[in-house]
Amino acid sequence: MGNDKTRKDTVLALSPVPLYTQIKGILRDRILDGSYQAHQQMPSESELMASFGVSRITVRQALGDLQKEGLIFKIHGKGTYVSKPKAFQNATELMGFGEAMAQMGYETFNRLISSKPVAPGAAIGERLGLAADAPVMELKRVRYLNRAPISLDVTYVEKALGERLAKEDLAHRDIFLILENDYGIALGRADLQIDAMLADRVLAKHLEVEEGAPVLRIERLTYTADGRPLDFEHLYYRGDAFQYRMRTERIHPQEK
Amino acid sequence: MGNDKTRKDTVLALSPVPLYTQIKGILRDRILDGSYQAHQQMPSESELMASFGVSRITVRQALGDLQKEGLIFKIHGKGTYVSKPKAFQNATELMGFGEAMAQMGYETFNRLISSKPVAPGAAIGERLGLAADAPVMELKRVRYLNRAPISLDVTYVEKALGERLAKEDLAHRDIFLILENDYGIALGRADLQIDAMLADRVLAKHLEVEEGAPVLRIERLTYTADGRPLDFEHLYYRGDAFQYRMRTERIHPQEK
DNA sequence: CCTCATATCTTGTTATGACGAGTAATGACA
DNA sequence: TGTCATTACTCGTCATAACAAGATATGAGG
Known part of the structure; x- marks a missing residue:
């Protein structure tokens, strides 16, 4: 379930933060709060284009960043999936x-x-x-x-x-x-x-x-x-x- | 496309490997063999577009990957630069x-x-x-x-x-x-x-x-x-x- | 029933075009 | 001389468009 093609999300084009950053944040929240469950799901790029009202390049930039963060992974020809191991995210980040x-x-x-x-x-x-x-x-x-x-x-x-x-x-x-x-x-x-x-x-x-x-x-x-x-x-x-x-x-x- | 201010490079559009991968390889070689010296240099995106005869999006994908590898870094409004420390490249790579x-x-x-x-x-x-x-x-x-x-x-x-x-x-x-x-x-x-x-x-x-x-x-x-x-x-x-x-x-x- | 071509999903790659924003050099003006 | 607006570069963001390639379901033909 959870098929919400009709869902409409608001991103602010005039905002000082880039569109793809806003979208990235929304998707990350949905993953972390469980709206998108582990190891399956994730709307396709075209669905995200429609729901956010942006172009594919913007959606791909957001998804690419989330992939770098390790939250999602992609399979060519199949789709984009949520990674499971929330265990230690971002462990390669340089921190004091x-x-x-x-x-x-x-x-x-x-x-x-x-x-x-x-x-x-x-x-x-x-x-x-x-x-x-x-x-x-x-x-x-x-x-x-x-x-x-x-x-x-x-x-x-x-x-x-x-x-x-x-x-x-x-x-x-x-x-x-x-x-x-x-x-x-x-x-x-x-x-x-x-x-x-x-x-x-x-x-x-x-x-x-x-x-x-x-x-x-x-x-x-x-x-x-x-x-x-x-x-x-x-x-x-x-x-x-x-x-x-x-x-x-x-x-x-x-x-x- | 008769354009070569300094150099003209050949990339094969029909090759099984993507254009940006080929360009990435060529640029990486030039950095590693010293053609592009450390901490300065690097042609601008438009120059690379002309010299390789590809679009900007392709150049940017190649440069973005090289940045992830740590070979180059970008400064908004100024340009793209070669990183110096060749010491241990790719140390975050998973290897046996x-x-x-x-x-x-x-x-x-x-x-x-x-x-x-x-x-x-x-x-x-x-x-x-x-x-x-x-x-x-x-x-x-x-x-x-x-x-x-x-x-x-x-x-x-x-x-x-x-x-x-x-x-x-x-x-x-x-x-x-x-x-x-x-x-x-x-x-x-x-x-x-x-x-x-x-x-x-x-x-x-x-x-x-x-x-x-x-x-x-x-x-x-x-x-x-x-x-x-x-x-x-x-x-x-x-x-x-x-x-x-x-x-x-x-x-x-x-x-x- | 099994095989295979096809249609149709998906993500991957690339082009063209446009505007925004940061940087820096230039030159006009006070 | 010093300040500031202009301008010309740079990279950053985003739209539209098209085709390639991998995955999968469907249906035709054996």
Whole structure:
């Protein structure tokens, strides 16, 4: 059932937000609230054209974006279907720790251990695209979830930026959000490297675990939207208290 | 169409591969071989239209795909630019271990430890979308890189499929490639969870490390292209010998 | 009953055309 | 000289149109 060809939806052509964005939002809501059930359904492109009163290219842009988000998938010649696994949507999204936890309803708190200018090793300076002798700021923070320490974050940024950041409310706000909302710096992608290690004495003290406990180490180099490296971090997560989740796509062999 | 300000390129309209795919390939090659240098350049859309003799929509589809791959980025009102960091392209691509290593020029070898039907715990059966009492096959393999053990892979699949897989040449081929190339099963996305743990006695033996050494554990649930869960794996990587790399994108707040 | 061509769904690709919006250089004007 | 409107680029959005290609139901012919 649920066949509502006659249904008419209103999208505002004069709105500042694009039509396909509005349509995307409406369809996403219907998927998330169950109007469109899992693994079947989804009106065809021509039905959506009629019901929203837009052209096919607009419908396809909306559907294409939803597919990128993982909410739907298409089968050539058959139709468009709703994906089931709502489990962890958007796990490939770049987020700060507090941001990610807040989205899941957890409260976080950060304790600033130290902030000081350091002479970067060659590796760090190079990653940030700075001159070999350019000074960088090192910010050390321990992040708490429900009063238990979860991770030690060591952040390296260019010195001037780091001094500015050190004055901010790092206890309650993610650096990512400060950069974007307060400084107006648009962030782009990030490159991550993940491996496992054992807690040394310093790490054990900060994370309140035994020396030799398993630790997940993540190296993250974050770029601005226009591709300049901005922020290099070492994140040390308690192996017993944290799982890093993500989603990857299979790229099908085509012309390669 | 006698138009060539700088260069004229030939794309085959009759080819079985779409025009935008051909154009995407040509542009990717030029970026990778340095014809288009990093962080500047890139002809405008209208120039590409003229040089390839195609419409704007086709050019935009090619550029959009390259942007998703991370090779280029666009700035509204200014132009399209080449991204610099060739470091690890396509790290969000879902790949088997052997596949990934082969792409980097390494040879791998797998040793099949065991393959047997098991009564799945509730967690595994549910993940695979099977009935609670449906039998599954468990395949255990140790993966070697340069004759050193790198990981222990424990794979769970539906029983019939698992028995078929057990007869294949698992020593030299990735399960992913067998599924796709031999069985014609198109793979879609995968959901991953990563954490850190310590090697127990069994793990230590297989990975040839000390008991208590750091181990990166990855849980991976792989879906077919049409969204059915197919393959659930536990991957245990030596923390001292393996780094998991990936790239994530910042999603900018829009309508949320 | 089974097979196969056909009609008719679906999504995929591509062209042409238009206007909006952001960026930047130019030149007129105060 | 400094400010501002103009203009000419760029990418972003959207409409209309057509055909290709995959999937499926239908019906004719064996």
